[in-house]
Amino acid sequence: MFYLRLARGYRVLDLGRWLLTALAGAVVAAFLLRALGRAMSDPAGGTAALARLLWCLPPLAAVAWFAAVAARAVPARRPERITGLTAAGAGAARIRALIAGEVALACTLGSALTLLLFLVLRNDIAGPSLAPELGMGVALPAAAPVTLIALVPFTAGLAAAGAVPLAETLPGRRRPARTGFGVLRIALPVGLAVSGLALELIALRTGAAVDGRPINLPAGLGTTSWAALGGWAACALGLAMLTGPLLSWAGRLLALGRPTPLRLLAGRGLTAQARRLGPPLAVLALALALVLTTIRYWIGEPGSADALPAVEAGLVLGCTAAAVVSRLAELRTDRQDVAEALLRLGAAPRLLVGAVALRVLAVGTVLLVTGGLTAVLAAAGLH
Template identity: 65%
Template sequence: MFYLRLARGYRVLDLGRWLLTAAAAAVVAGFLLRALGRALSDPPGAHTAAERLLWCLPPLIAVGWFAAFAARALPAQRPERMTGLTAAGAGPSRLRLLIAGEIALACALGAVVTLLLFLVLRNYLAGPSLAPELGMGVPLPPAAPIALVTLLPLVGGVAAACAVPAVQGLPGRQDPLRAHRFGWPRITAAVLLTVGGTFAELYGLRPAAAYDPKPIGLPAGLGHTSALLLGGWAAAALGAALLLGPLLAGAGRLLALGRPSVRRLLAGRGLTSTARRLSAPLAVLAFTLAVVLTSVRHWVAPGADGAGPVPAAEALLVTGCAVAAAVARLTEIRAARRPVVDTLLRLGGSPRLLASAAVLRWAVAGLLLVATGGLTAVLGAAALG
């Protein structure tokens, strides 16, 4: 009853976030139920059921990632809701559980809709092409689809509960945007990983490299690669992801260096203060886009086997969840910066000046995102050959 009353006060942004979570959960539930249907249709002794379930792991993680960022952005977007719940007697732990329950309900709705569609299609409504995917003609164990569908609200609820800090849900106790410094151990480790992984991959690509007698077969028709190339690319990608936050903070300090104009000063200080919060979603977004673009380039290359509909759908879902998580973090940062913007406007700052500073800030962040993602994509394309 509480969530029904809560839904009556939904705005467009709240409804969009809730529907996006439900839609993503519905797609992942479709992947899980397809794996179940194929496991029922396969002959005894086939060892592909575990592989199909592993294919469902990336989109499941992507839905949990998006659920975490959507839940974390909710207290900043709707402070009046948090104020009302606190006035009604809800403490920090209760607020976390309420937010996690809202996300879990969205995931449960999407999963139940997919389960109903799966059961309807299994009732001999699907064509012969979909019969192996649904396991038609084979008795369906009742516990199997229920366990798979229950997994989605569990992952979404746990991710949401872990993402919201206990003190952030209280009004007036939101963490202000401060310029956090990145420690030298992290920067040094990120640089070493990036440089070491790049040199390892270049060493594996040298003309005199020996033929690898045990190549690693990649899934989704991506061909083969060697352990050195794959390990070098993974290390360089991890290093580039860890390096994005310090690069954002360093770019903000460079913008405000010397005797900057007001626009440069506002853009630099704003970029430095948001570097830590932006680093994780932007790094995951850059890595996801790099992997997806590298895979698409390999699939459309002449002579390639291409990819089936399932890898393409999973790539689209993972990319959408990464983009949605980045947008959720941006809305959270915008809500946290609202008091600062109001103060600047009261002091005489023009909206045009603030808008130009924001454009400069996001232009620099976009260039760094393209640089790190481009490096990851180039190294991934070289590893796939």
């Protein structure tokens, strides 16, 4: 009953977040049920069933990531909701559980619709082309689809519950936001990026000896060596972890010297938002780099494309983009008081618009460097 009353007060962004969560949960449930259907259709003892289940992990992780970012944004976007719950006697842990329950409920409804469609298609409705995907002609164990379907809301709800800090769920108890990065927070990703880059360059140098154990990559991406793959993974992780510090340094660079009001406002704002804006943008840049590298390889090697990785890549990109939009909406709400104060002091509206545009340009430059280098190194390691 609480969630039904909550839905009556949904705004456009709340409804969009809820529908996106349900849709993402439905798609992941479809992947899991397809893996189940193919496992029932394949001969006993086939090893492909485990590989299909492993292919379901990236979209499941993407849904959990989106659920975590969206749940963290709820207290900032809807403070009146948190205030009302607090007035009704709900504590921090209770509010945290309610936010996670909302996310899990959306995933449950989406997964239930997918399960219903799966059962309907198994009732001699699907054609011969879909029969192996649904496991038609084989008795369906009742516990298997229920267990797989329950995995989606459980993972999303757990991620949402862990993403909302208890100190930030109650009005007036938000912890002060940190804007700087410690030495270890910068030294670790720099070390990873440099060592990974050096390892991949050594593996790709002219005349380098083949390690004798090439890796056959999934999704029809050919082969690579262990050294190239390990070097790329370390460098990609280091560049992703460096996204936040690079955004902060870009903000400080904008405000360097004797800045104009436009540069000062844009630089200080970007520096303040770097810690919270860095992680979702890093994930988005990494996902885009992998997708663009895959598309480039498929175009260069006709016939190597695979439909399932393409659909999963679309879901991962959609979830990461939605997470970025949710984080941007959260940051916009946090800075709304600052913007209103500047307007009351006589600042021109075009000054605020120009500051936003300048921040977008700086963020785009940082992502072009990190994502572009990640994509180039990934493409160089494919054979």
